[in-house]
Amino acid sequence: MEESEWKTAFDESRKRFNKAFGSIKFTAYIFVGVMFLGGMGIWIPAVISKDVTWLDAGNHFTYSTALLFMLAVEALIAMPPDRKDRREEMISLGLIGGTIIFIIIIIGYISHFEYTNFFSVYGTLFSIVLFVIAHAKDDQFFNKGPKVTTVTGPTGPNDVQTNVNDLPDGETPTSNEEEK
Numbered sequence: 001m002e003e004s005e006w007k008t009a010f011d012e013s014r015k016r017f018n019k020a021f022g023s024i025k026f027t028a029y030i031f032v033g034v035m036f037l038g039g040m041g042i043w044i045p046a047v048i049s050k051d052v053t054w055l056d057a058g059n060h061f062t063y064s065t066a067l068l069f070m071l072a073v074e075a076l077i078a079m080p081p082d083r084k085d086r087r088e089e090m091i092s093l094g095l096i097g098g099t100i101i102f103i104i105i106i107i108g109y110i111s112h113f114e115y116t117n118f119f120s121v122y123g124t125l126f127s128i129v130l131f132v133i134a135h136a137k138d139d140q141f142f143n144k145g146p147k148v149t150t151v152t153g154p155t156g157p158n159d160v161q162t163n164v165n166d167l168p169d170g171e172t173p174t175s176n177e178e179e180k
Contacts, residue, residue: 005089005092006093008089009089009090009092009093010093011121012071012089012090013093013133014091016132016137017129017132017133017136018137019076019136019142020132020133020135020138021135023142025140025141025142026135026136026141026142029141030128030131030135034067034128034131035128038063038066038067039063041059041062041063042055042059042060042063042124045059048132048134055120055121056116056120057108057109057111057112057115057119057120058109059116060105060108060109060120060121060123060124061105061106061108061109061120062072063124063127064101064102064105064120064123064124064159065102065105067127067128067130067131068098068101068102068127068130068177070131071090071094071130071131071134072095072098072118073135075091075094075095075134089106089135090113094130094133094134097101097126097130101126101127102123104119104122104123104126105111105119105120105123105124105127107119108120108121108123
């Protein structure tokens with residue numbers, strides 16, 4: 001029986017989220033780059049403000065919208081179309097999730113622009129979670145070791161070159177040479 005696309009996408013999301021913080025580079029990227037530096041518009045007012053409204057919905061709206069639209073642009077133009085890592089299901093799930101998050105953020109922004117509220121805080125948190133899931137499979141964050149090319153078979157036009165890092169776990173490169 002074939003697995004549903006929903007189950008496949010949710011399983012892949014869960015795997016990505018669980019894998020995400022296993023990389024020090026990825027953890028630094030999320031906490032330093034995305035949350036600390038990217039979220040300055042949310043936390044800097046807290047440092048300089050003397051009132052309680054420093055976490056206003058407007059700050060959350062701006063930050064979350066930037067994350068969501070950055071993901072949308074990446075999904076449309078930055079990812080190569082030949083990736084075979086459940087791209088269509090993940091983009092579809094991200095589009096649905098991002099739309100729901102965007103609606104939550106808009107509700108928070110419209111209902112209480114100058115104050116912290118449930119919708120703006122949770123919308124921001126969900127935006128970060130979606131961002132983590134979307135980037136948790138980027139090769140730049142996970143050390144796969146040096147690229148190694150193995151050449152097998154006789155020297156000539158039928159040489160087989162296989163990048164060992166592109167093989168599924170547990171498989172080794174083999175020759176394409178036909179048995180004589």
